[in-house]
Amino acid sequence: xxxxxxxxxxxxxxSWVPGxxxxxxxxxxxxxxxxxPGPLAGHVLTRLGDYLLDLAAAAHGSRSxxxxxxAGGSLNPLMAAGPPVWADLxxxxxxxxxxxxxxxxxxxxxxxxxxLRLPFEVADFVDFYASEHHATNVGRILRPDGExxxxxxxxxxxxxxGRAGSVVVSGTPVRRPSGQRLGQQGTxxxxxxxxxxxxxxxxxxxxxxxxxxxxxxxxxxVTVFGVVGLNDWSxxxxxxxxxxxxxxxxxxxxxxxxxxxxxxxxxxxxxxxxLPVQDPPVLPxxxxxxxxxxxxxxxxxxxxxxxxxxxxxxxxxSPAQMLAHLTVNGAPLRVGDLLGSGTISGPERHQRxxxxxxxxxxxxxxxxxxxxxxxxxxGDEVVLRPTAPGALGRIALGEVRGTVVAGDAP
Amino acid sequence: xxxxxxxxxxxxxxSWVPGxxxxxxxxxxxxxxxxxPGPLAGHVLTRLGDYLLDLAAAAHGSRSxxxxxxAGGSLNPLMAAGPPVWADLxxxxxxxxxxxxxxxxxxxxxxxxxxLRLPFEVADFVDFYASEHHATNVGRILRPDGExxxxxxxxxxxxxxGRAGSVVVSGTPVRRPSGQRLGQQGTxxxxxxxxxxxxxxxxxxxxxxxxxxxxxxxxxxVTVFGVVGLNDWSxxxxxxxxxxxxxxxxxxxxxxxxxxxxxxxxxxxxxxxxLPVQDPPVLPxxxxxxxxxxxxxxxxxxxxxxxxxxxxxxxxxSPAQMLAHLTVNGAPLRVGDLLGSGTISGPERHQRxxxxxxxxxxxxxxxxxxxxxxxxxxGDEVVLRPTAPGALGRIALGEVRGTVVAGDAP
Numbered sequence: 001x002x003x004x005x006x007x008x009x010x011x012x013x014x015s016w017v018p019g020x021x022x023x024x025x026x027x028x029x030x031x032x033x034x035x036x037p038g039p040l041a042g043h044v045l046t047r048l049g050d051y052l053l054d055l056a057a058a059a060h061g062s063r064s065x066x067x068x069x070x071a072g073g074s075l076n077p078l079m080a081a082g083p084p085v086w087a088d089l090x091x092x093x094x095x096x097x098x099x100x101x102x103x104x105x106x107x108x109x110x111x112x113x114x115x116l117r118l119p120f121e122v123a124d125f126v127d128f129y130a131s132e133h134h135a136t137n138v139g140r141i142l143r144p145d146g147e148x149x150x151x152x153x154x155x156x157x158x159x160x161x162g163r164a165g166s167v168v169v170s171g172t173p174v175r176r177p178s179g180q181r182l183g184q185q186g187t188x189x190x191x192x193x194x195x196x197x198x199x200x201x202x203x204x205x206x207x208x209x210x211x212x213x214x215x216x217x218x219x220x221x222v223t224v225f226g227v228v229g230l231n232d233w234s235x236x237x238x239x240x241x242x243x244x245x246x247x248x249x250x251x252x253x254x255x256x257x258x259x260x261x262x263x264x265x266x267x268x269x270x271x272x273x274x275l276p277v278q279d280p281p282v283l284p285x286x287x288x289x290x291x292x293x294x295x296x297x298x299x300x301x302x303x304x305x306x307x308x309x310x311x312x313x314x315x316x317x318s319p320a321q322m323l324a325h326l327t328v329n330g331a332p333l334r335v336g337d338l339l340g341s342g343t344i345s346g347p348e349r350h351q352r353x354x355x356x357x358x359x360x361x362x363x364x365x366x367x368x369x370x371x372x373x374x375x376x377x378x379g380d381e382v383v384l385r386p387t388a389p390g391a392l393g394r395i396a397l398g399e400v401r402g403t404v405v406a407g408d409a410p
Numbered sequence: 411x412x413x414x415x416x417x418x419x420x421x422x423x424x425s426w427v428p429g430x431x432x433x434x435x436x437x438x439x440x441x442x443x444x445x446x447p448g449p450l451a452g453h454v455l456t457r458l459g460d461y462l463l464d465l466a467a468a469a470h471g472s473r474s475x476x477x478x479x480x481a482g483g484s485l486n487p488l489m490a491a492g493p494p495v496w497a498d499l500x501x502x503x504x505x506x507x508x509x510x511x512x513x514x515x516x517x518x519x520x521x522x523x524x525x526l527r528l529p530f531e532v533a534d535f536v537d538f539y540a541s542e543h544h545a546t547n548v549g550r551i552l553r554p555d556g557e558x559x560x561x562x563x564x565x566x567x568x569x570x571x572g573r574a575g576s577v578v579v580s581g582t583p584v585r586r587p588s589g590q591r592l593g594q595q596g597t598x599x600x601x602x603x604x605x606x607x608x609x610x611x612x613x614x615x616x617x618x619x620x621x622x623x624x625x626x627x628x629x630x631x632v633t634v635f636g637v638v639g640l641n642d643w644s645x646x647x648x649x650x651x652x653x654x655x656x657x658x659x660x661x662x663x664x665x666x667x668x669x670x671x672x673x674x675x676x677x678x679x680x681x682x683x684x685l686p687v688q689d690p691p692v693l694p695x696x697x698x699x700x701x702x703x704x705x706x707x708x709x710x711x712x713x714x715x716x717x718x719x720x721x722x723x724x725x726x727x728s729p730a731q732m733l734a735h736l737t738v739n740g741a742p743l744r745v746g747d748l749l750g751s752g753t754i755s756g757p758e759r760h761q762r763x764x765x766x767x768x769x770x771x772x773x774x775x776x777x778x779x780x781x782x783x784x785x786x787x788x789g790d791e792v793v794l795r796p797t798a799p800g801a802l803g804r805i806a807l808g809e810v811r812g813t814v815v816a817g818d819a820p
Contacts, residue, residue: 124575129656150654155598156590160656161571161663165534165744177739180566180693188565190693213664238739244560246539246570247657253571254623254739283590283600329587329648329664330817334575407740 019049024396036115042073079207116260127340128159134345176407181237192407193235200353203230206337213327220320259398429459434806446525452483489617526670537750540727544755586817591647602817603645610763613640616747623737630730669808
């Protein structure tokens with residue numbers, strides 16, 4: 001695929017941290033997370049290989065200008081400090097982890113020893129529907145007699161607001177929700193969902209307050225701080241009954257899991273790709289040039305089995321277009337706004353990012369552990385593992401884990 | 411209308427504050443607001459007649475246990491303190507403003523001298539669609555060939571998430587939003603909305619964190635702190651083009667205005683009424699008994715002319731049912747969550763709470779100032795004035811004002 005903008009020339013040296021060089025967490029990655037309960041609670045961390053570095057401690061003394069931003073309990077203060085600070089922090093950090101002269105002054109912790117919390121305070125959460133393959137599949141499954149895509153679909157990135165208060169960090173168990181669904185008799189029945197699904201997505205985290213909205217596509221780099229992995233858990237039977245005419249609500253609002261790690265956009269410079277061709281042409285406020293999407297693949301694992309590998313590069317709408325559309329009416333942005341991509345699906349069967357698609361509405365079971373499966377069962381662990389090309393090799397974006405636990409007795 | 415639960419017997423004495431007795435702000439009202447920029451910034455206020463009382467100052471010394479909650483910059487700390495504190499504060503305040511012995515120790519300020527800010531930090535905003543008259547009218551206008559109500563409508567209170575970051579306080583000008591709408595040629599065009607509308611609603615403010623959700627209808631009194639007036643500004647042409655299949659987004663997300671004043675539920679005890687009969691019967695989690703809705707009327711004024719008086723008592727779904735439905739899937743509640751009722755419309759033409767209905771989709775102009783009108787024009791001021799029976803007379807709930815200002819040149 002041709003890249004129409006030159007890749008940035010700067011490639012960092014490999015990290016001196018033991019095991020980092022050549023791993024998914026080398027000096028070209030440097031994601032951010034926030035420590036949960038314990039001695040480091042509220043400190044910002046990064047990861048090299050299988051070690052964590054406490055950035056608040058590392059900045060103490062030498063970079064006291066940054067240390068306040070790195071012990072704020074969430075990434076919000078760091079994000080609000082703005083893009084020059086984001087760049088300065090990353091440059092300082094790159095020097096720390098690549099120049100072995102800093103080795104003696106830094107203490108490293110094994111990744112498993114520090115619990116991680118929700119990395120930022122979510123302001124508004126908007127989930128988009130940006131994959132043509134996903135939207136077409138869903139249209140064919142749910143509305144087999146109509147057009148797969150609504151007439152607006154290729155003119156604007158369709159999206160809706162989700163529940164910010166339901167966003168949880170990777171590792172949080174997900175309780176099977178109860179709700180209304182349409183029963184066999186044509187009347188609603190109440191009980192635990194029978195069609196619990198995952199949606200493999202990326203989330204884009206806004207790091208800037210824009211009270212007047214109207215962000216241009218070209219401003220994405222100074223507006224989006226970073227990227228998270230995102231699982232938009234969905235109860236398909238609840239959703240199917242409730243969603244006309246105002247959209248999904250209870251079928252989605254019980255939980256949305258995001259990764260503990262936020263990958264800065266700067267780490268994805270080498271993953272940039274141009275969007276697929278958009279036809280018909282989009283309105284001027286959605287136009288953009290160059291390599292505006294990302295070559296991220298999300299591996300989807302259910303109950304120990306990889307069921308899909310979904311290509312973000314196949315998405316129809318770019319992150320910048322979602323941002324420009326979201327704000328074109330003057331809607332304000334706040335630090336901590338989260339934009340979900342919508343389910344990432346590619347053209348192939350093994351590239352479908354939801355069980356609704358993988359099982360074609362439950363009619364085509366798939367096999368895991370020798371058993372036939374359609375939707376999620378209690379006890380299933382779902383793991384999303386996004387990766388992308390970095391400057392030195394492949395980098396891991398934030399992994400998202402969650403295990404389904406039983407709901408109310410039916 | 412029969413009230414199936416006894417009205418509370420306690421009626422306060424009338425207030426000694428000059429002009430308060432017999433006004434819409436007597437001792438049976440006692441709403442809360444928060445002062446904006448100036449010497450009282452961040453202090454909680456109440457209103458008697460045309461005077462404000464600074465509660466942080468009044469509590470200083472004698473009620474130092476409350477004073478921290480009354481100078482917190484928003485109502486969130488007070489709300490989070492819980493229902494016993496809400497009741498204690500109201501009892502103390504009732505004594506202050508009815509016992510003339512307190513007169514010398516309190517300073518009163520004219521209402522016009524203190525700017526008011528957004529009274530609480532909005533967590534999640536969910537807007538419902540709880541009026542059968544409104545939903546039926548909208549169905550007939552927008553989908554004349556189909557059933558007016560979707561099959562789910564009488565089984566669950568349909569709702570969707572709005573944009574919390576777009577909630578603004580009464581008095582904030584509202585810029586006419588631009589966006590995509592379907593043009594005459596069947597392709598989208600971009601520009602300022604040509605169908606800017608108001609929606610007369612009430613908003614219910616959650617004062618309790620409920621991490622596990624599943625709030626029972628009977629818990630509304632310990633969960634909802636109070637009520638605001640709410641104008642859910644809507645761009646009908648943008649909304650009509652975008653809303654299939656995921657619901658309203660840009661057509662709503664540019665601004666939602668709420669009153670600066672929050673009326674505690676306790677002030678509405680004398681306004682309680684039973685719901686209209688629900689047929690078919692609702693599922694068990696939505697069942698409730700007694701007088702669970704409120705006899706609130708919202709006067710709607712556009713450009714100086716009263717265009718409607720909408721009866722909240724005609725709503726099909728109660729606040730407790732909205733709350734129970736919203737959380738039945740385990741969705742958490744947070745202090746500051748805002749539940750909009752949806753447009754309040756009654757059965758009569760002059761009871762329609764939106765211009766979409768008053769002009770029947772733009773096809774039946776109405777008259778203001780001798781001119782024919784359909785949707786909002788630049789310069790129009792919209793005022794919503796909710797009132798209800800109180801213990802001593804009629805009480806005013808929070809008024810919502812907003813003036814439309816021009817958007818981008820088309």
